[in-house]
Amino acid sequence: MATDMRVDHSHPVKTDCIHCGLCLPVCPTYQELGHEADSPRGRIYLMQLVKQGQMKRSHAYVDHIHQCLGCRACESACPSGVEFSSMLDIARADIATHNPQTRTHKFLRKAILGFVFSRPSRLRWLFFGLCLYQGLGLQWLMRRSRLLKLLPAGLEEKEGLLPTVPLAVTRIKLGARFTAKAISRYRVALLTGCVMNEVFGAVHKATIDVLTENGCEVLVPKRQVCCGALQNHAGERALAQSLARANLRAFEAAGCEVVLTNSAGCGALLKDYGHLLADDRAHAGRAISFSAKVRDISEFLVEIGPLKPMRPLPAHVVYDDPCHLIHGQKISQAPREILRQIPGMKLIDLPGADECCGSAGVYNLTHWDMSQRLLKRKIEHIKTCRPEWVASGNPGCLMQIAYGLKAANLPIKAIHPIELVAQAYRGRPKVGKIVTVHGDRGAGIRGQGPGGTDDC
Ligand code: SF4
Ligand code: SF4
The missing domain is CATH 3.40.50 (Rossmann fold)
Incomplete structure (x- = not known):
């Protein structure tokens, strides 16, 4: 029996903050900084002032909005059901549209979030480069020779965050189909995602193994793309919407009743496509139906359980x-x-x-x-x-x-x-x-x- 609560995103975004402050103790940035403007309540207030034209999109405003992790702990604590993350996505899209950025910054954002992430084949080249950097020993050399210290401030530490890209190709091929090992009880479609398929192919393999052991036929829709979460959280809403539309087409063509993901970040956005495409008449209804089929792998296994x-x-x-x-x-x-x-x-x-x-x-x-x-x-x-x-x-x-x-x-x-x-x-x-x-x-x-x- 599933013990978790299903999220319903088929209604307009709830924004009715009653200023009770119950979200403050759970907010990591408020815990660390102690400023009202770095709390959920403070950010909502600032967003509303900007929306009503009573405040400019100042540097301070932008900092408070970008300081937020988008962790959504405030939503779990909120008695009024405020959908903070949807408000945050809209505020960040508004900042990306109105705030002046350097041309280089704009170009890099579009190039990485738009061009590279919109096609799995392009992303593969990026990770192939990373694989060479690690596989040919360049990473080892950089670290040993202290060449990393020559990089601009902070980049040396951040280099340590790079995941190890497997030398052997572990990614799951788009368009693949895996038959159930026992009597087939379910037909499910798997989202491979962007980073997941390049770095965490072993997680996809494990997911498919567990599903087929438990009577599932697994389809990997061919024309699927990145879910759009990175773009949406960065304020590139139009890019995220275009990726969402591509995924709707890909998964509808697969014709499965269940869409599975093993990445929490992807799952949260897939379940929110209804909001993301709410203003798109041609896709709004389809997005709500699609989102209703999305399950996290753990959620699905508990629903069909117990496991073999x-x-x-x-x-x-x-x-x-x-x-x-x-x-x-x-x-x-x-x-x-x-x-x-x-x-x-x-x-x-x-x-x-x-x-x-x-x-x-x-x-x-x-x-x-x-x-x-x-x-x-x-x-x-x-x-x-x-x-x-x-x-x-x-x-x-x-x-x-x-x-x-x-x-x-x-x-x-x-x-x-x-x-x-x-x-x-x-x-x-x-x-x-x-x-x-x-x-x-x-x-x-x-x-x-x-x-x-x-x-x-
Ligand atoms: S999303 Fe997280 S960091 Fe942002 S305001 Fe809510 S609790 Fe704070
Ligand atoms: S808990 Fe909800 S209603 Fe209360 S201050 Fe935070 S966002 Fe507003």
């Missing part, structure tokens, strides 16, 4: 909630439920599991200091639990947490929950066999115990 029995996978694991799953999609129990079904796995409660890790799309690149402050808090919590694995279902969170664990020199690895389930099916819970986001080998596996949840 697995082999024991003795390990101590903590689960960290991606913001776009717990706050964006109101899903917190489903990933824990599937992990608890793995025999021998000990699921330990992580303090502050629902707090943002500071990744937030490209926020860890644009707001390094704030991002690192939040990551430090997260790593401290993880340290107290002493797990072998930190499971989290979002690529950005996996890269951010993996970076924090490595920087703190901790022998703990970040992994997607579905990879743990797939390993339990393969029956190969060997040390070092699970490839993590930084391409390192797995941590030691502790003694076997019954499945369940423990406090730290």
Whole structure:
């Protein structure tokens, strides 16, 4: 039985803030900075002043709006149902339209978010370059020779955030079809996404393995593109809308009743296509129908469960909630439920599991200091639990947490929950066999115990 709440995005955006302030204690930027203007309530007030023409889009205004992580913790706390993230997306699109930017800045935004991310084949070239940089030893050379120190301020640290691109091609081919291993009960379509398919192909493979084990035929629609989340959060709404339209066409052609994603950030936007395309008469209704079919992989597995029995996978694991799953999609129990079904796995409660890790799309690149402050808090919590694995279902969170664990020199690895389930099916819970986001080998596996949840 699903224990999480379904999000309904088929209505107009709710903006009725009653200024109660209940969202302030859960807002990471307010917790860190203590300014009203860096709280949800303060940002809503500023957005409304700008909308009513009572305030200019000053640099200070832009900073307060961009300082927000878009984590949506304020939405979970709000008794008035204010849909803060939709307001934020609109405010950022308004800033991108009206605020003067340098030509270079504008060009780079359009080139990267529009040109590169709009076609999987173009993105492949970018990651191929990164693969060469790492595979030919240039990264090693740069780090050893201290050449990175010659880069502009801050870039040396940020280089450490780069994920390891697998040398072997692990991406899932668009247009592929995978038949169910048992009697076919469901036909589902999988979103491969942009970064996910280039860096986290192993997560897609694990997702397909688990689905086919559990009686699902999996289709990978050929003409699908990036979900548009990065573009939308950066204020490039028109780009995000055009990607959403392309996905509607691709997934409608596949004709499946369920659209699956294993990335929390993608899922939150796919479920919000109704809002994104609300002003597009030709696509608004289709977008609402499409969004109603979208499920996170954990949500879907709990709906069709229980899972087919697995082999024991003795390990101590903590689960960290991606913001776009717990706050964006109101899903917190489903990933824990599937992990608890793995025999021998000990699921330990992580303090502050629902707090943002500071990744937030490209926020860890644009707001390094704030991002690192939040990551430090997260790593401290993880340290107290002493797990072998930190499971989290979002690529950005996996890269951010993996970076924090490595920087703190901790022998703990970040992994997607579905990879743990797939390993339990393969029956190969060997040390070092699970490839993590930084391409390192797995941590030691502790003694076997019954499945369940423990406090730290
Ligand atoms: S989205 Fe997150 S960072 Fe932004 S105002 Fe809401 S709680 Fe604060
Ligand atoms: S909790 Fe909701 S209603 Fe209350 S101040 Fe925050 S956004 Fe406004």
